[in-house]
Amino acid sequence: MLALRPNCECCNRDLGPESERAMICSFECTFCEDCAEAALGGVCPNCGGELVRRPRRPAALLSKYPASTDRVLHQGGCARSA
Ligand SMILES: [Zn+2]
Numbered sequence: 001m002l003a004l005r006p007n008c009e010c011c012n013r014d015l016g017p018e019s020e021r022a023m024i025c026s027f028e029c030t031f032c033e034d035c036a037e038a039a040l041g042g043v044c045p046n047c048g049g050e051l052v053r054r055p056r057r058p059a060a061l062l063s064k065y066p067a068s069t070d071r072v073l074h075q076g077g078c079a080r081s082a
């Protein structure tokens with residue numbers, strides 16, 4: 001089951017389980033759409049995997065299967081390395 005992490009690892013923007021702008025890799029490294037495309041080029045900076053849009057969990061199921069509240073933040077942000 002997806003953890004549905006609550007924020008972007010780059011800019012710490014909130015990405016709630018209802019967000020249409022959350023992008024994840026296969027390990028659920030989680031980024032906002034802006035960082036995933038502009039800073040990361042669609043590639044996870046942690047594992048090198050592709051970033052895809054995170055599916056939203058239906059609201060009715062969130063009470064039974066709540067989203068993660070553990071915020072993960074990438075050390076030093078995610079500026080594109082030169
Ligand atoms: Zn971001």
Ligand SMILES: [Zn+2]
Nearest residue numbers: 025029044047
């Ligand atoms: Zn990753």
